[in-house]
Amino acid sequence: MHYEYRTHGTCSSKIAFDLNEDGTIHNIVFTGGCPGNLAAIPKILEGWNADEVVARLAGNDCRGRGTSCADQLTKAIVEAQKKMKE
Numbered sequence: 001m002h003y004e005y006r007t008h009g010t011c012s013s014k015i016a017f018d019l020n021e022d023g024t025i026h027n028i029v030f031t032g033g034c035p036g037n038l039a040a041i042p043k044i045l046e047g048w049n050a051d052e053v054v055a056r057l058a059g060n061d062c063r064g065r066g067t068s069c070a071d072q073l074t075k076a077i078v079e080a081q082k083k084m085k086e
Contacts, residue, residue: 001084005076009067012038017073019080025050033069041070050077 004016012033018026028042045053054074062068 001080003076003080003083005072005079007069007072007076009065010062010069010072012069012072015069015073015076017076017080019050019077019084021084023050024048025053025077028073030069038069041073045073050081053077 001019002016003019004014006014010033012030014031015028016031017028020026024047026046028045030038030041054077057070058074060068060070062071
């Protein structure tokens with residue numbers, strides 16, 4: 001399933017990715033944000049289990065904002081998982 005998420009409280013404005021039925025994530029793309037970091041995250045997480053990504057990155061903070069691009073990715077994954085179960 002392809003999923004797109006509008007971010008909140010971060011420099012990036014959107015995250016898109018594919019969530020497979022086996023729970024793995026692929027093709028993560030951030031729109032906006034810090035190019036170096038946001039190019040690295042998809043390379044590192046390609047093919048990871050979505051639950052593992054959420055467990056490791058949820059709550060990650062950027063500059064006291066209470067969230068980060070990595071944290072927003074976890075929120076997007078949780079939303080996508082809920083939609084996939086519907």
